[in-house]
Amino acid sequence: MQTTTYKLIELFIIFIIIPVSFAIEYAIWVKMFIAVLGFIYILFVLLRVEKNRFKIAPNLSWKHFFKRVAAQLIGIAILTILYMWFVDKENLFVVMLNKPLKWLAFLFLYSFLSVYPQELIYRTFFFQRYKKLFSNESVFIFFNAVLFSLAHIFFRSSLVLFMTFLGGILFALTFKKTKSTLLVSIEHAIYGCWLFTVGMGSMLGFPS
Template identity: 30%
Template sequence: MNQKGAGGLNEAMLCAGGTLSLPDLTIGARSWRIIEMALLYVAAPFAVDAAVHDGGIPVFIALIPVLAIILIVLLIDRTFSLRRELTRGFSLAQLGSILLVFAIGGGIVATYVAEYLPSLFLEFPRNRPETYQRIMLLYPLMSVIAQELVYRTFFFHRYGLLFGRAWWLAILLNGALFGLGHIVIGTPLAIYGSAAIGVLFAWRYAIARSFWAVFIEHTLWGWLVFTIGIGRFFFTGVGILSWR
C-alpha cells in the first residue's frame, strides 16, 4: 500500500478515506485526470444549469448522469473501497472542532441576518413550519450525502495526487468548484457562499478523511441556512427544489 501515515497535511492526506492505495500516475494519466476534472466539475455544472433553466428539467433529474458516472467510477476502482469510506469514523477532537467552528461562524452569520435582514430572520420556521420540518429531515439525506460523495470523496480520491504537497491548492480549488457547482441555483450568494464554506468542508475532509465528519458539518451549516431565513437564496427556482 503506497500510502503514508495520517500525521499531517501531506500527500497522503490528499486522498479519500476509502482510498486503498495511491497509484503512480504517468504523464498521460495525470493529463487525463485534469481533463476529466474539468469536464465533471466545470463543464457539467454549466450543462446542468442549461438543462434546468433552458430545458425546464428538474435539477435532480439533470444531475443523475453526473452522479451515475461518479458512482460507477468509484465502484469499479480497485484502489478505492466505498465500504471503508462509509465506515471510517472520526475523533472526539474533530467533533469538538466542528461544533466550535459552527458555534462561532454560525453565530456570526445568524447575528448578521438578524441585524441587517430582520424580515428574513427565522421567517421559514415561523411561517411554514411543516415545510421547514420536511426540509430539515430530507436535506441531509437527499442533498448532503450526494454532494459530499461528489465533492469530497470522489475529488480527493481521484484528483488528490495531482496536487502533490500543495494541499492548500487542492482545498482552495475544491471550494471554488463547490461554489461553481451551485451555479444552477442562480444567485450570487449561493455561488460565493458555497465556495467559502466549501473551503471549510475541503479542509475538514483533508484533515479527518472522514465522510461522516464532513457530512455532519455540512448538515449543520445547511440547517442553519434554512433556519435563519436565507435558504431562499440556496434554492433553484426550477423543478422540485423550487422555493416558492
C-alpha cells in the first residue's frame, strides 16, 4: 500500500496535470499515448493494489435508482430544451431527426467507450484510492466534481465546465450511495445521451 504522499502526487498528476495538459496544443498522438498509459496504470492499481474485483452487487435497488434518475432527467430535459429553443433552435434534436442511424450508433458507442471508462476513473478508482485522504465527505464529493469538470477543460467552454461539475456532483452522490460502477455509468450515459439527442452534443465534441 503506497504512502499518503505517493497518493497525493499520483492524484495531482492523473487528475490535474494530465487534464490541464490536454488543453494545450501539442500532437494528438502524444495525448492519446498519455491517456492510454494513464488508463492502463489505473487498471493496474485497481486490480493489483486495491484488489477490485468488479463484481455487481446483488442488493442494488434498481427501482429506486431508475425512479430518481427519471425524475432528474425530466428536470434536465426541460432546462435543456428551453436552452436550445432560445439559444440554438436550429439544432434542437437535429441529429436524431436528420441522421437517426448515426444518432443510434453514437449512443451505443458513447455509452460503452466513453462513459464507462470515465466512471471507472473518476468514481471507482478515485473513491477507492483517495476517500480516506479526506475527513469531510462533502468536501471529498465537491473535490471529485471539480476534478471531473477539469477533465473537460480542453473544450474551452464555461458552460461545459458548469454542466460537468453538476454532473460530477450527481455521479459522485450516486456512487457514494450504491458503490456501483454499473449504476453510475448507466446514469452518466442517460444524461450524456440526452444532451446529444437534444442537440447540445457539438459543445461536448459529439458528432453532428
